Amino acid sequence: MDLTDKEYVERCRDGHQEDFRVLVDRYQKPLFAYLAGRLRDGLQVEEAAQESFVRAFLSLKKLRKPESFYAWLLGIAGRVAKEQLRSLKHRQQDCEVTESIMANAADSGEDYPLEEAIAALPETYRQVILLRYYEGLSCQEVATRLDLPLGTVTKTLSRAYALLRQELAARESAEPTVNQTELP
Amino acid sequence: MNCAECRDNLVACAEGLLDREEELQCRAHLDACAYCRAEYEAITSLQRCLIARGQATAGVRIVEPVMRRVYQEQFKPERETIMSKILKHRWGFGLGATAGAAAVIIAIVLATSPKAFGIDQVIEAYNKIRFLHVKDFRAKAQEPAEFWIKSNDQGQVEKARYYLPETEDGVKLITWTPERTELWFKSKRRFVTLQTSRIAPWMQSLLEQSQPQLVMKKLLEDQKAGKVDIRTQEPQGEQKAVVIVAAHKTEPNKEIYYVDRKTDLITRIEYYRIEGTNEVLKSRTEFSDYNAPIAEKMFSIRGELPKDVRIADRLNQVSGVAQGNMTDERAAAETVRQFFQALIDKDYKKVGLIWCGELEENAKEEFGGVNVAKIISIGPPVPQPDWDKHGFRVPCELEIIHSDGQKSIWKPGVYVRPGDDEMHPDRWNITGGINPEETAVKILPDNTKYEKMTPQQAAETFFKACAERQWDEVLKFWPMSGTDERFERMKEYLGGLEIVSIGEPYQSGKYPGWYVPYEIKLRPQEFNLRVANTNSAKRYVITGTYDSKLKLQEQLKWSNEPEVLTNNDAYAKMSPAEVARAYFEALSKRDWAEMQKFTPDNDVETTKHQLEEAKKQGMDLPVMEAGKAFWSAEQSAYFVKCHYLGYVKKWNLAVRNDNPANRYMFDGGL
Numbered sequence: 071m072d073l074t075d076k077e078y079v080e081r082c083r084d085g086h087q088e089d090f091r092v093l094v095d096r097y098q099k100p101l102f103a104y105l106a107g108r109l110r111d112g113l114q115v116e117e118a119a120q121e122s123f124v125r126a127f128l129s130l131k132k133l134r135k136p137e138s139f140y141a142w143l144l145g146i147a148g149r150v151a152k153e154q155l156r157s158l159k160h161r162q163q164d165c166e167v168t169e170s171i172m173a174n175a176a177d178s179g180e181d182y183p184l185e186e187a188i189a190a191l192p193e194t195y196r197q198v199i200l201l202r203y204y205e206g207l208s209c210q211e212v213a214t215r216l217d218l219p220l221g222t223v224t225k226t227l228s229r230a231y232a233l234l235r236q237e238l239a240a241r242e243s244a245e246p247t248v249n250q251t252e253l254p
Numbered sequence: 255m256n257c258a259e260c261r262d263n264l265v266a267c268a269e270g271l272l273d274r275e276e277e278l279q280c281r282a283h284l285d286a287c288a289y290c291r292a293e294y295e296a297i298t299s300l301q302r303c304l305i306a307r308g309q310a311t312a313g314v315r316i317v318e319p320v321m322r323r324v325y326q327e328q329f330k331p332e333r334e335t336i337m338s339k340i341l342k343h344r345w346g347f348g349l350g351a352t353a354g355a356a357a358v359i360i361a362i363v364l365a366t367s368p369k370a371f372g373i374d375q376v377i378e379a380y381n382k383i384r385f386l387h388v389k390d391f392r393a394k395a396q397e398p399a400e401f402w403i404k405s406n407d408q409g410q411v412e413k414a415r416y417y418l419p420e421t422e423d424g425v426k427l428i429t430w431t432p433e434r435t436e437l438w439f440k441s442k443r444r445f446v447t448l449q450t451s452r453i454a455p456w457m458q459s460l461l462e463q464s465q466p467q468l469v470m471k472k473l474l475e476d477q478k479a480g481k482v483d484i485r486t487q488e489p490q491g492e493q494k495a496v497v498i499v500a501a502h503k504t505e506p507n508k509e510i511y512y513v514d515r516k517t518d519l520i521t522r523i524e525y526y527r528i529e530g531t532n533e534v535l536k537s538r539t540e541f542s543d544y545n546a547p548i549a550e551k552m553f554s555i556r557g558e559l560p561k562d563v564r565i566a567d568r569l570n571q572v573s574g575v576a577q578g579n580m581t582d583e584r585a586a587a588e589t590v591r592q593f594f595q596a597l598i599d600k601d602y603k604k605v606g607l608i609w610c611g612e613l614e615e616n617a618k619e620e621f622g623g624v625n626v627a628k629i630i631s632i633g634p635p636v637p638q639p640d641w642d643k644h645g646f647r648v649p650c651e652l653e654i655i656h657s658d659g660q661k662s663i664w665k666p667g668v669y670v671r672p673g674d675d676e677m678h679p680d681r682w683n684i685t686g687g688i689n690p691e692e693t694a695v696k697i698l699p700d701n702t703k704y705e706k707m708t709p710q711q712a713a714e715t716f717f718k719a720c721a722e723r724q725w726d727e728v729l730k731f732w733p734m735s736g737t738d739e740r741f742e743r744m745k746e747y748l749g750g751l752e753i754v755s756i757g758e759p760y761q762s763g764k765y766p767g768w769y770v771p772y773e774i775k776l777r778p779q780e781f782n783l784r785v786a787n788t789n790s791a792k793r794y795v796i797t798g799t800y801d802s803k804l805k806l807q808e809q810l811k812w813s814n815e816p817e818v819l820t821n822n823d824a825y826a827k828m829s830p831a832e833v834a835r836a837y838f839e840a841l842s843k844r845d846w847a848e849m850q851k852f853t854p855d856n857d858v859e860t861t862k863h864q865l866e867e868a869k870k871q872g873m874d875l876p877v878m879e880a881g882k883a884f885w886s887a888e889q890s891a892y893f894v895k896c897h898y899l900g901y902v903k904k905w906n907l908a909v910r911n912d913n914p915a916n917r918y919m920f921d922g923g924l
Contacts, residue, residue: 123324
């Protein structure tokens with residue numbers, strides 16, 4: 071069975087940097103989806119995703135709650151995205167203010183709360199959601215991979231959906247909180 | 255199956271994991287129980303979102319590139335530099351965020367100079383910035399964009415004002431406070447008050463661009479990525495600024511930052527583009543009046559408005575139509591229906607409210623002449639996926655009655671979307687697609703003849719009428735009044751033309767009409783150049799272009815006085831006509847430096863741009879000749895009579911027939 075995020079973070083800190091590969095593999099897709107909601111251009115998204123992982127790796131020692139690795143990673147990605155937009159805006163500063171006030175600004179993407187809500191899930195639930203949807207495994211395959219009975223997987227999914235919906239509803243009426251989590 | 259059992263099985267049911275009998279029981283319960291059905295729909299809706307996310311990122315593979323970069327970063331030596339200190343201070347994340355324990359190596363003079371850059375003072379200086387004035391000069395712009403920003407103790411923007419002289423909407427002036435945003439579209443004579451938070455981040459980014467910490471950080475990141483070379487020069491002699499030159503390696507760009515040695519604040523950033531061996535200045539941003547208090551009245555425009563401005567108030571009145579329980583499509587169609595019903599009822603207050611909150615008198619002025627008799631059809635709405643937020647184009651058919659009692663069908667495509675009023679995101683407003691001028695298109699007595707014309711035939715008939723100066727005929731293809739000022743200009747421009755060829759029409763993008771390629775030869779035309787020598791160099795320079803009747807076409811603004819040339823005397827002796835001739839000669843030789851002696855820099859840039867554009871269309875600028883100079887007592891100025899020889903224009907005429915008369919009319923491309 072795979073190790074938890076906390077265990078991988080601790081191993082990386084102990085000098086097993088190769089283990090960071092597992093964390094990248096685990097979160098590359100949801101991170102991509104998160105950034106795609108903020109940045110529209112595919113190349114920019116890829117660049118920002120890479121940059122976020124590199125910054126996360128270089129700051130791993132400062133992460134106080136290793137079990138919250140993914141939420142922390144999203145916080146970093148949020149800042150990377152902001153910097154990219156800022157530098158882009160500066161270069162394209164043709165001052166299309168009507169664009170920015172009469173229409174939604176490019177940086178007010180609306181698609182990322184789902185990834186933030188996933189980040190807020192306890193790891194057991196998050197793991198099942200990631201495997202089922204971002205890795206594209208069936209429930210049976212998830213069960214085999216995690217060595218769990220199929221019924222436990224569907225129950226975990228059921229609980230994860232409830233938590234996600236609860237989280238999304240709460241986010242609708244409040245600002246995203248992920249960026250206020252621990253800073254690198 | 256009861257509710258509790260059903261709930262236990264919902265996910266398995268949605269996943270298709272139940273056996274046949276269980277599934278039938280579950281489905282039967284769902285059919286009967288709205289509560290469980292709603293739960294089931296919520297789950298499947300969330301599943302759909304998650305599946306879409308998974309599919310969209312299925313091909314993502316960045317493990318290897320990330321790991322390569324991780325290993326590279328590991329082997330970078332650690333070194334603390336003055337730049338990194340600047341970055342760490344105050345902002346908290348510094349290089350730790352970009353390079354972690356391994357700080358970036360910066361091989362710049364700055365780093366070795368213990369007192370260089372006065373870091374502490376820089377930080378101190380920026381911590382105290384409350385007021386800032388920014389000017390943004392674009393190479394081809396006549397005037398700079400200007401910004402005035404007031405920030406609070408935490409460095410957050412509190413109030414802002416900006417002046418944008420050149421936008422797609424013409425001149426714009428905007429003031430922002432958290433409670434109130436005012437927008438004055440000067441060229442369009444429109445004024446809007448609203449509440450929005452969308453401007454603040456932009457102002458904040460501008461404020462932050464003036465912070466050396468962030469500017470340096472961006473430079474260092476680019477340097478780290480091998481994208482930029484950084485060179486820093488300490489001030490020498492009388493020079494007051496520290497100069498940081500950043501040359502990009504992957505793109506032909508270069509920036510120069512000037513940091514005032516005395517105040518440690520950035521005063522100017524210049525942006526260059528490398529073209530061959532030349533460095534062409536594309537724009538420059540100047541930061542000035544640091545902490546010079548800005549008068550409170552600068553942050554509101556209301557008191558500056560002339561009387562003839564149309565006002566839309568979205569602060570004190572709720573505009574648009576509420577969505578309620580309607581679907582988006584329904585809401586879009588209903589908004590349009592209510593708008594036209596209000597027009598039928600002559601309820602201009604309501605018309606204005608749905609038209610983005612315009613005042614009643616403005617709505618009446620705009621639509622008072624449109625006499626809608628009845629709504630024939632509305633919709634179905636067509637989504638506009640290119641918009642930043644969802645919106646629709648709603649095709650409509652309306653019966654209108656002209657002043658002579660004649661009836662016709664008007665088919666506008668109305669644009670409608672929700673949330674323009676940030677405080678009421680559920681309300682739908684009409685944002686465009688209604689041109690009252692279209693309703694002036696009358697059905698001609700011999701309309702059938704024109705209705706039958708193909709786009710190509712319409713274009714040919716139009717140009718033929720221009721060639722023969724049959725202006726009544728021309729107006730059948732151009733929805734404007736014969737007394738319109740544009741009509742006079744068109745007569746002068748197109749009268750007597752010669753048709754070279756009319757090509758096969760084609761359609762493109764979402765444009766509902768047709769493009770007809772054409773080639774015409776325009777007749778020689780007369781114009782006048784205004785010249786003046788009331789400058790410190792005492793030589794004649796060009797200050798404006800005028801048509802043959804001395805009507806201003808374009809004023810040439812000299813933002814700086816004409817330079818006193820090394821051989822200024824020779825130029826000071828030139829007569830107005832000689833100046834015009836010398837200018838045309840320089841233009842024909844593409845001698846930009848010589849042209850700059852007669853017109854402002856930005857005019858030369860515009861000319862270059864026009865030449866490039868003309869070249870793309872397979873054209874050249876016409877040959878221009880200068881004639882005699884004369885004094886106009888009326889204008890108190892010298893003019894030189896000029897003309898350009900007839901030239902060939904190749905372009906595409908845009909025509910469309912979605913108007914009450916169903917005939918192809920001119921819509922652009924001249």
